[in-house]
Amino acid sequence: MVNYWDGHLDRVFAALSDPTRRAVLSRLARTRPLSVTALAEPFDLKLHTVMKHLDVLADAGLIRRAKTGRTVHVEIADGSLQPAVQWLQRQERFWSASLDRLAVYAEARERKAQDKDR
């Protein structure tokens, strides 16, 4: 379970580490399903390269592809960015809590020092 999950996050973050793949996701987030040709159009890349990026995004579960006749349509997979967001926010929550504990500790030390000086 942990391994599956870890492997899934590996693939999601690796998929997001490329600017073209992030641009593809941004475009899909703003536009309803697009054909692969329409999606590839603004990028100065060969269709083959775009297809490879789409494979990486699909393997990470971030996009869905569907074939209608001879046209492949691509759309962002609903909620698929959530595990990444949750992982990041969990770290930030722990980090803030740990900073709070440090502040409490520093204040307690400060008070103790002042009490001594009296």
Next chain:
Amino acid sequence: MVNYWDGHLDRVFAALSDPTRRAVLSRLARTRPLSVTALAEPFDLKLHTVMKHLDVLADAGLIRRAKTGRTVHVEIADGSLQPAVQWLQRQERFWSASLDRLAVYAEARERKAQDKDR
């Protein structure tokens, strides 16, 4: 500017794509600065390998290292996960807005069809 930013997110997401590096960050988020030796202890890895992971995390700006005497301490860099969280949340916001627009369009079509049937 865009390129710097893109390059920065590339490094952040690539750094997060490895389970050991995520485990290191998790540990640093929960514990105040740790020495490299203490940090490496729970991992079944050579110190050299841990150091390489720390280099990747530092290059992405996710951790800070400071040398006191002969000991190197490591801590998570405050707020450094924010750009990644913000990028992900921006996509989700656009995606939800785009789903809302689709729902409005679908409802409008539905009403038009019903009006015709009357």
